[in-house]
Amino acid sequence: MSSRHDELLDAALAEWSKVGYAEVGVKEITARASVSHGTFYNYFDNRRQLLDVLVEREVTPFLEMFDVLEREMHRPVTEESLREVITAGTAKVLNGVLARPDSISFIALEVPGIDDRALRRDIELFREAGRRAGRILDNAVADGVIDRSLNIEFAGQVWISAIFSLVVPFLADGREIGDVDRLAAEYAEIALHGVSLSN
Incomplete structure (x- = not known):
């Protein structure tokens, strides 16, 4: 993807994070990126499409x-190796949020309220994160560490929800997360x- 494309995404994120989606249109985005309206429309159909691309x-x-955690899991899974993977995955996500607080705050707290499409997209991304986290747990089921009766999709979503519960106070009002x-x-x-x- 071109640098101009990313510059427009960065400009939109900076403006939306500062004053909100409703207050920022193509004019403000192009001014921030120092490009013309015409350049904007070379890359995006409209502001709403840019939002979808940005969230993605x-x-x-x-x-x-x-995905990386699942690929790099040592097999067969043991209780200790599963503990290590859950710890590493949780820490990676927390550190990722800490590295981009404005971005994640905008996506997690503002985007769902923009319109029904944005809310549905956020819900689907949450479910997709749960599915990918669930693949890690599925390996533990396959290797006999977790009982087969566990609903893996639900367990993956619980993992994502727990991470989200740790970061919301930080995103909402800047409270410290503490030792990640x-x-x-x-x-x-x-x-x-x-x-x-x-066992």
Whole structure:
């Protein structure tokens, strides 16, 4: 993708994070990016399409974190290796949020209220994150660490929800998350007590 394309996305994110989606149109985005209206329409049909592309760009790295964790899992899975993967995954997401607070705050707290389409997209992204997290847990089921009766899709969504609950206070009012590694390890311990381990 061209640098101009990304510059427009960055400009939109900066403006929307500062004053909100409703207050910022193509005029403000192009002014921030120092490009003409015509240049904007070379890349995007309208402001709403740019929003969809922006959300996709910002969320994809988080989804890919779970893909990498799943690919790199040591097999067969053990209770200890599962604990390590849950800890690492939780810490990676938390650190990713800390690295881009304005972006994630906008996507998590403002985008769902823009319109029904944005809300549905956010819900689908949440479910997709749960599915990808669930693949990690599915490996543990396949290797006999987690009981087969566990609803993997639901468990993956619980994992994502728990991470979200840790970051919302930070995103909403700037409260400190604290020691990310400690939080992630504590969550992994709680999560393992919440699933039916096969031992």
